[in-house]
Amino acid sequence: MASNPRVYITPEQYLELDRKAEYKSEYYNGEMFAMSGGRAPHNSICANLLAELVMQLRKRSCNAYTSDQRVRIPATGAYTYPDASAVCGEPMFLDETRDTLLNPSLIVEVFSPSTEDYDRGKKSKGYRSIGSLAEYLMIASEEIGVELLSRQLDGTWSIREFTNLNDVVELKSVGVRLALADLYDKVDLTPAP
Numbered sequence: 045m046a047s048n049p050r051v052y053i054t055p056e057q058y059l060e061l062d063r064k065a066e067y068k069s070e071y072y073n074g075e076m077f078a079m080s081g082g083r084a085p086h087n088s089i090c091a092n093l094l095a096e097l098v099m100q101l102r103k104r105s106c107n108a109y110t111s112d113q114r115v116r117i118p119a120t121g122a123y124t125y126p127d128a129s130a131v132c133g134e135p136m137f138l139d140e141t142r143d144t145l146l147n148p149s150l151i152v153e154v155f156s157p158s159t160e161d162y163d164r165g166k167k168s169k170g171y172r173s174i175g176s177l178a179e180y181l182m183i184a185s186e187e188i189g190v191e192l193l194s195r196q197l198d199g200t201w202s203i204r205e206f207t208n209l210n211d212v213v214e215l216k217s218v219g220v221r222l223a224l225a226d227l228y229d230k231v232d233l234t235p236a237p
Contacts, residue, residue, distance in 0.1 A: 050075060055121055062123070063143065068112070071123040072166075079125060082156070086185040088231045089154045090127050093183070093222070097130060100220045106132040106149075114144045115151065119173035120166075127183075128152040130218045131176075147176035149217040154183045168193070172201060178217035186235065188228055 052074035053061070061076065062069050069076040082090070090111065097108035109129045116123055116138055123144065130150040138144035151171050155163040163182060171180050172193065180193040190206040192213055206213055206224055213222045 055123070058123065059138075059144070062114075063141070068114075068125050070125060072120065073122075082154070083185070083236065085231050085233060086127075086154050086156055088229075089183055089185055089227055092227050092229055092231070093128055093152060093154070096222055096226055097128060097218070097220060101130065101218065104132070104219070106130060106218050107135055109145065115148055115171075115174075116144050116146055117170040117174060118146075120170045122167075122170055124167065124170075126151045126171075127154045130220075132218050148174065149176060150179045150181065150215060151177060152181040152183065154185050156185050160184075179215055181213070181215065183227065185231075187233060188224060190222075190224060190227070 053076065055071065058071040058076055062071070068079045070079060071077075094108060094110060101108050107130065111125050111127050113129055114123055114125055115129055129145060129148040129152065131145065131147060132149050136146040138146060153159075153163045153167065168180060171177055172195070178195050182191045182193075184190070188207055188209060190211070190213055192204045192206070192215070193201050194204070194216070196202055209225045209228060211224045213224070215222065
């Protein structure tokens with residue numbers, strides 16, 4: 045049985061296709077990967093997170109972005125759509141379309157069992173190579189669990205885990221405090237059938 049040969053495209057081809065598409069795709073190593081929609085817990089966590097970010101960043105020189113904001117990872121040439129990102133200071137974009145962010149201070153991924161390995165592995169490594177990135181927040185959507193990776197002064201990364209609804213995550217990169225009780229508010233963590 046013959047398999048379909050992979051079609052490799054350039055970053056420029058990817059951007060042209062993605063900007064015209066009716067759905068989002070990420071780009072890695074010459075290939076485009078269509079993104080699927082999230083389940084209700086994922087979507088609720090993203091909504092709660094963005095509500096907190098927007099509210100706490102009001103009247104400050106910081107911007108919060110939804111999952112529609114593409115981010116470029118220079119070290120790998122990848123383009124991703126994190127669940128949320130934020131920049132304190134002047135945002136920098138790839139070009140005048142302003143749809144590809146280059147200098148996130150914070151990136152957030154809400155993962156499910158199907159995306160967890162990628163979000164923790166290749167994607168995490170790529171994100172941590174972005175010079176402006178100070179924090180990478182990973183939020184579980186199937187259980188109460190948050191991990192915060194923070195860049196240290198010497199360039200290494202530390203990790204803190206939070207698993208209690210009474211915990212509060214302090215995002216120093218953007219000056220935001222996230223209570224897990226708020227992140228998981230009205231989130232049904234009943235396992236999918």
